Amino acid sequence: MAPRSDEAQAFFHAVYSAVQEIPPGKVTSYGHIAKLVGTPQRPRQVGVCLKHLPSDPSERFNQYNVPWQRVINAKGAISLRSRPSAAHNQAVALEAEEVTVTTGALGELLVDFGLYGWFPRILPSEAAQGMVPSDEDDTEGDEE
DNA sequence: GGATTGACGGTCG
């Protein structure tokens, strides 16, 4: 059943747990989850975990108790995969949570995370250092 | 059992 090493299974476990912490109506990125589980260099593996999210409700982590839909890519869009319909499915699931999803010029499904914010906004490591990115503190001043 | 793929992201050109 579990053709993966114990270490890999622990990784899956950590990823699923982290994703479960994302509040409804908010989203985060694969890379962010990767950082949270202590492996910032493996955002792809986070995608692998979600891809193989068990459909069996009897499993401790399954596609019903793990809000996989709240994980998008760093571009703020729903990542395309083998079956485009799956991406659309994710968009529908997000809209059910009152998260606005718009279609880009290239047909990409953009999540308006700007209205809802990322989660978590501050990483534990950053908070420990007292570093709070708050918002883009650049000199652009493009908004507000 | 070796090679390729992929729900990503950072770096480099």
Place this chain on the structure above:
DNA sequence: ACGACCGCCAATC
């Protein structure tokens, strides 16, 4: 600012 490359590693061919 955009595109090509590289790293990473379980799953799949």
